[in-house]
Amino acid sequence: MNRDLLVGGIFLIGVSLTLAFKDFTFLAIPSIGIPVTLAYLERYKNILAKSHLFEKDTLVMIGIISVVTVTFNFIVDPRIGLLLLGTGIPMIAGLKE
Structure with a gap:
């Protein structure tokens, strides 16, 4: 549950800053922050090696x-x-x- 709240918070921060300042560069916050956060939280499971990201x-x-x-x-x-x-x-x- 904490992971979902953290990802949702990062997403809302990026979208709200984008809407507030009318600048799409703030969308880099969720697009970079969410994968980095998930990779950090799941670092011991090594999900990147099992993912199909680099096919x-x-x-x-x-x-x-x-x-x-x-x-x-x-x-x-x-x-x-x-x-x-x-x-x-x-x-x-x-x-x-």
Whole structure:
């Protein structure tokens, strides 16, 4: 229960600072703070070695998302590319299986 409250607190701090100052850089607080907190709390269980964080598919997806975002940033709004990825990738993955 304490872990959930801590993660929720970090998330609320980041979102509330973002809304208060209207600056998206405060979203770095939960995006960095939550994984660091969870890694620190679970450091004896070695969850990173058992996780699927560093699989080839995950790294390929991160690369594709980065390339599409940068490409669409030069052409049009990058959110359009992310929306296309959000709908296209699951459909491709469903057809692949």
